[in-house]
Amino acid sequence: MKPTTLVDEFEHYSAWRDxxxxxxxxLRDWLNTQELGDAExxxxxxxxxxxxxEDTLNVAFVAEFSRGKSELINAIFFSDYRQRxxxxxxxxxxxxxxxxxxxxxxxxxxxxxxxxxxxxxxxIADFKRDPDAWIEFPLNxxxxxxxSATLMRLADTMPVDAATAEAYGLINPDDExxxxxxxxxxxxxxxxxRHALINFPHPLLKxxxxxxxxxxxNAIGTEPELTLSMLPNAHAVLFLLxxxxxxxxxxxxxxxxxxxxxxxxxxxxxxVLNKIDGLWxxxxxxxxIDAEIAKQAASSAALLELPIHQVYPVSAQKALVAxxxxxxxxxxxxxxxELEAALSQELIPYKQALVxxxxxxxxxxxxxxxxxxxxxxxxxxxxxxxxxxxxxxKNRDVIQHMMVKANEDKQQFERxxxxxxxxxxVFAAQxxxxxxxxxxxxxxxxVSQVRQxxxxxxxxxxxxxxxxxxxxxxxxxxxxxxEIIQEIRAMMTAMYQKFSDEHGLxxxxxxDFSLHKYRREMARLERIFDERFNTLYKMLTVGQRQLTxxxxxxxxxxxxxxxxxxxxxxxxxLKALISPMxxxxxxxxxxxxxxxxxxxxxxxxxxxxxxxIAELEATIGTASDQLDNLARIxxxxxxxxxxxLDGARLAKTA
Ligand SMILES: Nc1nc2c(ncn2[C@@H]2O[C@H](COP(=O)(O)OP(=O)(O)OP(=O)(O)O)[C@@H](O)[C@H]2O)c(=O)[nH]1
Ligand SMILES: [Mg+2]
Numbered sequence: 001m002k003p004t005t006l007v008d009e010f011e012h013y014s015a016w017r018d019x020x021x022x023x024x025x026x027l028r029d030w031l032n033t034q035e036l037g038d039a040e041x042x043x044x045x046x047x048x049x050x051x052x053x054e055d056t057l058n059v060a061f062v063a064e065f066s067r068g069k070s071e072l073i074n075a076i077f078f079s080d081y082r083q084r085x086x087x088x089x090x091x092x093x094x095x096x097x098x099x100x101x102x103x104x105x106x107x108x109x110x111x112x113x114x115x116x117x118x119x120x121x122x123x124i125a126d127f128k129r130d131p132d133a134w135i136e137f138p139l140n141x142x143x144x145x146x147x148s149a150t151l152m153r154l155a156d157t158m159p160v161d162a163a164t165a166e167a168y169g170l171i172n173p174d175d176e177x178x179x180x181x182x183x184x185x186x187x188x189x190x191x192x193x194r195h196a197l198i199n200f201p202h203p204l205l206k207x208x209x210x211x212x213x214x215x216x217x218n219a220i221g222t223e224p225e226l227t228l229s230m231l232p233n234a235h236a237v238l239f240l241l242x243x244x245x246x247x248x249x250x251x252x253x254x255x256x257x258x259x260x261x262x263x264x265x266x267x268x269x270x271x272v273l274n275k276i277d278g279l280w281x282x283x284x285x286x287x288x289i290d291a292e293i294a295k296q297a298a299s300s301a302a303l304l305e306l307p308i309h310q311v312y313p314v315s316a317q318k319a320l321v322a323x324x325x326x327x328x329x330x331x332x333x334x335x336x337x338e339l340e341a342a343l344s345q346e347l348i349p350y351k352q353a354l355v356x357x358x359x360x361x362x363x364x365x366x367x368x369x370x371x372x373x374x375x376x377x378x379x380x381x382x383x384x385x386x387x388x389x390x391x392x393x394k395n396r397d398v399i400q401h402m403m404v405k406a407n408e409d410k411q412q413f414e415r416x417x418x419x420x421x422x423x424x425x426v427f428a429a430q431x432x433x434x435x436x437x438x439x440x441x442x443x444x445x446x447v448s449q450v451r452q453x454x455x456x457x458x459x460x461x462x463x464x465x466x467x468x469x470x471x472x473x474x475x476x477x478x479x480x481x482x483e484i485i486q487e488i489r490a491m492m493t494a495m496y497q498k499f500s501d502e503h504g505l506x507x508x509x510x511x512d513f514s515l516h517k518y519r520r521e522m523a524r525l526e527r528i529f530d531e532r533f534n535t536l537y538k539m540l541t542v543g544q545r546q547l548t549x550x551x552x553x554x555x556x557x558x559x560x561x562x563x564x565x566x567x568x569x570x571x572x573x574l575k576a577l578i579s580p581m582x583x584x585x586x587x588x589x590x591x592x593x594x595x596x597x598x599x600x601x602x603x604x605x606x607x608x609x610x611x612x613i614a615e616l617e618a619t620i621g622t623a624s625d626q627l628d629n630l631a632r633i634x635x636x637x638x639x640x641x642x643x644x645l646d647g648a649r650l651a652k653t654a
Contacts, residue, residue, distance in 0.1 A: 005337070005340050005341075005344070006076060006340045006343050006347075007077075007203075007204060008344075009344035009348050010057070010204055010207060010209060010344070010348065011207070012348075013057075013348050013352060014207040014208070016352065016643060017052055017055060017355065019640045019643070020052060020355075020356075020640045021049060021052045021053065023633070023636050023637045024045060024048055024049055024052070024363060024637060025049060026633060026636075027045065027363065027366070027367075027633050027637060028042065028045040028049070030629070030630075030633060031045075031370065034626055036370050036373065036626065036630075037366075037370075038583055040576065040579040041365075041366040041369060041370070043575075044362050044365060044366055044572075045362065045363075045366060047362070048358075048363070051355075051358070052359070054208075055355060056101070056208045056209070056210045057208055057209050057210065057235055057347070058210045058211075058212065058233055058234045058235050059210070059211055059212070059234060059235065059236045059237075059238070059343075059347070060211075060212040060230065060231055060237045060238070061073060061211070061212065061213050061214060061237075061238050061240065062214050062231070062238070062239050062240070062254065062259060063214075063239060063240035063241070063254070064216040064248065064250050064251055064254060065091070065092045065093070065215065066090065066091060066092065066216060067216065067240040067241060067245075067251075067274055068088070068242060068274040068275060068316045068317070069094070069213055069214065069216075069238075070086040070087065070088040070094050070213055071084075071088040071274075071317055071320065072238070072240065072272065072274065072314070073086055073100075073211060073213055074086055074088060074316075074320050075316045075317075075319040075320040075323065075334075076336070076340060076343075077204060077209075077211065078202070079319075079320055079323035079324055081144060082144070082324050083144050083148065083324070084148060084320070085147070085148065085151065086151060086154070086213060087148070087151055087152050087154055087155050089155075092215070092216065093154075093155050093215075094154050094155065094213055094214070094215045094216075095154060095155055095156060095157060095191035095192065095193065095215050096112075096115075096154065096194055096196050096215060097195050097196070097212065097213070097214050097215065097223060097230070098154055098196040098197075098212070098213040098214075099195075099196070099197050099198065099210060099211070099212055100200055100205060100210070100211040101197070101198070101199065101200075101209075101210045101211075102199060102200060102202065102205035102206045103199050104201075104206075106199050107138060107199070108138065108139040108141055108199055108200055108201055109136050109137060109138050109139055109198075109199050110136070110137045110139060110150055110153065110154075110196065110197075110198050110199075111134040111135070111136045111137075111196065111197040111198075111199070112134060112135050112136075112137070112192075112193040112195075112196050112197075113127055113133060113134055113135075113193060113194045113196070114133075114192070114193060114194065115158075115168060115190060115191055115192060115193060115194045116168075117194055118168040118169060118194060119167055119168065119546075121553065122557075123224075123225050123553060123554045123557050124194070124223075124225050125225065125229070125557060126557065127195075128197075137150050137153065138150075139151075139198075139199075139200065153192075153193070154193070154196055156191070156192035156193060157189040157190060157191055157192055158189065158190060158192045159183075159187040159188065159189055159190075160187060160188060160190055161186055161187055161188075162186060162187075165188050165190050166546075167546060169222050169546055169547040169550055170190050170191075170222055171188065194223070195223075212230060212234060214226065224550065224551040224554040224555065225554050226258075227257075227258055227528065228525070228528065228555060228558050229558060229561075231259070235268065235347055235350065235351050236269070236270070236343060236346065236347045237259055237268070237269050237270075238270050238271075238272055238343070239254075239255060239259050239269070239270070239271050239272065240271075240272045240274050241271065241272065241273050241274065242273075242274050242275045243273055243274065243275045243276050243278050243279055243293075243296055243313070244275050246296070246300075247299070247300050247303045247304070252303060252304070260304075268343065268346035268347045268350060269310075270310065270339070270342060270343060271300070271301070271306060271310055271311045272312050272313075272314055273300055273312065273313040273314070274314055274315065274316050275315060275316075275317070276293050276296075276313045276315050276334075276335070277315040277317065277318045277334070279292050279293055279296070280333075293313045296313070297313050298311075312335070312338060312339040312342060313335055314334060314335045314336050314338075314339050315333075315334040315336075316334075316336070318330055318334040319331060319334035319335075319336035322334055356641045356642075360638075360641055363637050367630060369579075369580055369583070370630055371627065371630060371631075372506055372508070372580070373583055373584070373587060374623050374624075374626055374627045374630070375506070375627070376505070376506055376584060376587055377587060377591070377623050378620060378623050378627075380587075380588070380591040380595075381591070381620050381623070382620065384591070384594070384595050384598065384616055385613055385617065385620070387595070388598065388599075388609055388612060388613050388616070389613065391599075391602065392609060396603070399599065399602060399603045400603060402599050403596070403599045403600055403603050406592070406595050406596040406599050407596055410592045410593065410595075410596055412502075412503075413503055413588065413592055416499065416502060416503055417585065417589070420495070420499070420581075423495055424578075427488065427491065427492070427578065430487065430491075431488070431574055433484055434481055434484045434485065434488070434570065435567075437477050437480050437481045437484065438477065438478075438481050438563065438566060438567050438570060440560065440564070440567070442477070443474070443477075443559070443560060443563050444560070446470060446473055447470075447556045447559070447560070450466050450467065450469070450470040450552065450556075451549070451552065451556075453465075453469075454466055454545075454548065454549055454552060458545075463548060464530075467526075467529060467552070471522065471525075474559065475519060475522060475523075478515050478518060478519050478522065478566070479519070481515055481566075482514065482515045482516075482519075485513055485570070485573075488574075489510055489512070489513070489577070492578070492581075493509070493510055495581070496508050496509075496510065496581065499581070499584075499585075503588060505584050505588060506584065508580050508581070508584075510577050511573065511576055511577065513569075513570070513573040515566060515570075518563075518565070518566040521562050522559070522562065525558060525559065525562075528555075529551070529552075529555055598616075
């Protein structure tokens, strides 16, 4: 069987995602036309639709320089252009982290962030929001030559003196390697750009693929954002070794510092042993060559402490040549198809599971809520029908009595509503405290205090104290917030119970919510900081202090991001907590009012009993049709979600 390529697999995934999108959209529109949706459900579904639309799949390529990262990207994704899209050459080529993606709103372009932004405040994510910080070069898609000439800028360097390089955090003057790379006039060549964004209308990028090519050259260490967010955010990381160099000390360092620790158990992480064409010795038999390749793969796996099946030997260069020339035998020999198949098998199902899970959760919440509403409606109307049936043949006195009773119920419920509103005030006060604890302004003050403390400290001990203090404060805030959340939940549970006992509303179990994962993420960030800076000397040099300060800036913006997430999740939880109650209250109030109206009208003899019962029964019919429809729409979404890609593929080939 021909192994499926990543390109095919990704197309199936996109088709699956589009199918889910259409069905979720149908649910939202149906709720609107039936007037069954509320603001909360509509918001959840719109958020989900937004996520499905902007869904990206991030694949990062990491290795020492010259292992063939850019060549491998060219071979896997860009062979259709029949030439090298990304520059790839001997020695150090790609000089800055490069993201390839597609944004239809902007013209195809290469945008470059100058290296001197390293001395400015703000991290790459901040600069991405500031278009003026970038230098833009249009990409002429009609001329492959022009395009690759433009992209050669990814390899730009410039000479600076050692002090400047140190200020950028690119060198450590005490380090031997730095001394070696200084030329006679004391200058050193550094990357001209800090980061590159390539907006390119490739079919896969159009569907949400984002590729991250990184430079070797220990850039990972000097750009904290790579360690803190870009690599952890990647859905798959490919780590490259090269058969001609074998596994070097710096390969092992990169692996242990940046790749092995950031990976979750389910995340795709593939090790590629590139340049196996160097072992294609024409004087040897194929079996001997295969044995040699297997031997190298095994020793690489052992050095990285991995099972051998996680190492994929390939020749990126021959694969690119083979694809450009349409040479199937050479392509097979390059072994790229095996790597592509493994990548798609690890990457796509993992990504699909993530998206499926979050979609399922949002849809289920909305469906459960709407079902409850319809069931309550059905039950109350049925009660009214029963009550009216009981009136048949009764005299006016009895009817009068019923009217009084209905009025009393309505009044009692209105008193209940007053209590509910009083409780809402308590709820609002608690939410206020929670917002202060989780608030962004408190966090920003905290961050600037640490920043000042760091600027004053010349010793690494002082710096670590400031950081330790920061993390304790942040964790303290999260902890207090977690306690408030528990209190709010207990209060709401009691309130639901009360209304269920006194007014017969459906008892809802308020959703649980914990800040645990955010505390865990903070602990992870603290660990990364510790690991990076506990080896520093007692006295800090200017360069080390600057590097530490910049690392802290990135870390702080990451902490702010985590807080923003925690905040928005907390806000949604608060809404989800109160909104079913509000919906039920509203519904109950309407039904009580209708009941009083029907009894009154019958009492005043403006309507016959039969007419009224028939009318109510029609309403029952509508509500139960709606229930059926909702169940059908829900099944359709579930089917779309659980439709695995194998199914989609079979359907397409059949
Ligand atoms: N023989 C052989 N050479 C390869 C292969 N893949 C890449 N190369 C060569 O190795 C050199 C480095 O390749 P690049 O793609 O620039 O490597 P890189 O990892 O992107 O390097 P940096 O951008 O410097 O970090 C180039 O001269 C490529 O032609 C391969 O499979 N076989
Ligand atoms: Mg490169």
